[in-house]
Amino acid sequence: MTSSSKPNRPDAGWHFDNSYARLPAAFHVRMNPVPVRTPKRVIFNEALAQSLGLNPEALKGEEGAAIFAGNKVPEGAEPLAQAYAGHQFGHFTMLGDGRAILLGEQVTPQGARFDIQFKGSGRTPFSRNGDGRAALGPMLREYIISEALHALGIPTTRSLAVVTTGEPVFRETPLEGAILTRTAASHIRVGTFEYAAARGNPDDLRALADYTLRRHFPDLAATENPYLALLEAVMERQASLVARWLLVGFIHGVMNTDNVALGGETIDYGPCAFMDAYDPDTVFSSIDHHGRYAYGRQPQIAQWNLARLAETLLSLIHEDHQAAVSMATGAITGFPDTFRQYWLAGMRAKLGLSNQEADDGALVEDLLSCMHRHGADFTNTFRDLASGSQPEASVFQAPDFQQWFARWQARLKRQPDAWETARQCMNTHNPAVIPRNHRVEEALAAAVERADLSVMENLLDVLARPYDDPPEESGYHLPAPPSAEPYRTFCGT
Ligand code: AMP
Numbered sequence: 086m087t088s089s090s091k092p093n094r095p096d097a098g099w100h101f102d103n104s105y106a107r108l109p110a111a112f113h114v115r116m117n118p119v120p121v122r123t124p125k126r127v128i129f130n131e132a133l134a135q136s137l138g139l140n141p142e143a144l145k146g147e148e149g150a151a152i153f154a155g156n157k158v159p160e161g162a163e164p165l166a167q168a169y170a171g172h173q174f175g176h177f178t179m180l181g182d183g184r185a186i187l188l189g190e191q192v193t194p195q196g197a198r199f200d201i202q203f204k205g206s207g208r209t210p211f212s213r214n215g216d217g218r219a220a221l222g223p224m225l226r227e228y229i230i231s232e233a234l235h236a237l238g239i240p241t242t243r244s245l246a247v248v249t250t251g252e253p254v255f256r257e258t259p260l261e262g263a264i265l266t267r268t269a270a271s272h273i274r275v276g277t278f279e280y281a282a283a284r285g286n287p288d289d290l291r292a293l294a295d296y297t298l299r300r301h302f303p304d305l306a307a308t309e310n311p312y313l314a315l316l317e318a319v320m321e322r323q324a325s326l327v328a329r330w331l332l333v334g335f336i337h338g339v340m341n342t343d344n345v346a347l348g349g350e351t352i353d354y355g356p357c358a359f360m361d362a363y364d365p366d367t368v369f370s371s372i373d374h375h376g377r378y379a380y381g382r383q384p385q386i387a388q389w390n391l392a393r394l395a396e397t398l399l400s401l402i403h404e405d406h407q408a409a410v411s412m413a414t415g416a417i418t419g420f421p422d423t424f425r426q427y428w429l430a431g432m433r434a435k436l437g438l439s440n441q442e443a444d445d446g447a448l449v450e451d452l453l454s455c456m457h458r459h460g461a462d463f464t465n466t467f468r469d470l471a472s473g474s475q476p477e478a479s480v481f482q483a484p485d486f487q488q489w490f491a492r493w494q495a496r497l498k499r500q501p502d503a504w505e506t507a508r509q510c511m512n513t514h515n516p517a518v519i520p521r522n523h524r525v526e527e528a529l530a531a532a533v534e535r536a537d538l539s540v541m542e543n544l545l546d547v548l549a550r551p552y553d554d555p556p557e558e559s560g561y562h563l564p565a566p567p568s569a570e571p572y573r574t575f576c577g578t
């Protein structure tokens with residue numbers, strides 16, 4: 086592929102192949118991002134750019150700002166807005182990219198394929214009453230949290246760049262407009278299948294299913310029932326993903342079916358946040374009045390979302406409806422067990438356990454109950470356990486906790502590993518640092534109100550190595566002071 090770069094400019098390294106654009110026309114509307122007044126680069130992820138085969142040097146200055154604002158479309162891109170539907174808080178709606186544009190798929194020098202998507206890039210036919218735009222704060226917030234999840238080893242979309250647009254967006258007050266460029270294994274959602282099923286064109290549905298198999302599960306295409314295998318494989322990835330969220334105290338906050346990616350990545354960082362004190366009912370989102378997407382409900386909601394996917398696949402799974410329903414139901418009812426296996430394996434690692442005993446589940450649950458009773462910090466309690474002796478934190482002094490601690494010590498002795506091995510395992514599975522809500526807010530306030538990016542850059546640095554202890558005096562490992570207001574997050578920002 087040739088590049089449009091002038092001879093004195095290094096090639097930016099774009100190499101697009103746009104397979105999504107080759108899906109039937111119902112799945113997208115071809116259109117460019119809406120240009121903005123004065124693009125300015127705020128932050129750029131050099132390491133990610135390099136891993137995509139892009140040349141950071143060529144994407145500096147005005148050139149880079151123009152590209153990541155959507156003002157200049159790189160050669161080979163075929164921008165489009167994706168059509169999809171979704172169950173939002175349980176209610177079915179036709180949606181689509183109302184403020185996003187898929188620029189295309191970047192193929193890396195290693196042959197991997199990543200969607201390059203703009204968020205906040207202007208109105209599309211799917212915008213409904215929205216302005217198609219985004220504000221700087223929420224885009225930087227997605228940048229921070231998605232990069233933090235990545236560093237924790239959790240599958241996620243990633244953040245490549247944020248630019249400001251030079252145009253205000255109007256929310257409750259005028260805010261600085263911005264565009265986030267994110268990368269993803271794909272943006273195929275449960276809602277994309279719901280969209281195809283709702284339109285009722287069997288050829289389109291099959292095209293989407295075959296495309297998803299090719300893109301994410303190529304080995305399954307040759308199995309006896311590839312569409313049932315697709316459902317099972319997506320389930321497996323969701324089970325693993327949601328287990329990983331729970332293991333680090335992450336609350337997605339808006340697990341609508343349009344925000345569930347079939348590739349198994351965490352997608353759509355709106356009202357998400359990390360829990361401090363352990364409480365399974367924790368909700369941060371200001372619009373989640375009934376706790377539908379509370380921390381501890383995430384596995385059940387994942388299963389509910391997978392049932393919506395299963396419904397769309399019935400006609401492909403078997404021509405006889407009843408047979409299809411019983412096959413799909415058989416798969417979906419296996420979700421809680423699959424989830425629990427991932428969760429328990431992760432919890433064993435957090436407790437330094439390398440072998441298995443029948444009572445391990447109870448050991449974990451009793452610890453969590455104890456933490457809940459004492460309002461113990463989720464992250465720090467697990468991290469402190471690896472310090473060997475009983476640390477000072479007040480929960481560790483409580484009699485019920487001491488009892489639990491003795492049980493765990495005895496349990497550790499019933500495995501072949503030495504304590505040092507267990508300790509190392511714990512320190513690579515229990516992060517020392519998570520994006521604490523008050524530190525994220527502090528970084529965003531500096532960036533948005535004072536154009537000072539240094540606070541965010543320092544935070545990103547620490548979050549990139551979450552299993553290293555930060556300097557004690559930095560305070561990055563501390564939960565919000567008890568005096569802090571309850572934390573609230575917002576959607577549709
Ligand atoms: P989300 O809650 O971010 O998953 O968004 C749900 C739907 O609302 C998607 O179809 C978005 O594209 C759309 N949407 C969110 N914000 C805006 C906006 N400012 N303008 C247009 N559409 C939007």
Ligand code: MG
Nearest residue numbers: 343344352353
């Ligand atoms: Mg969404």
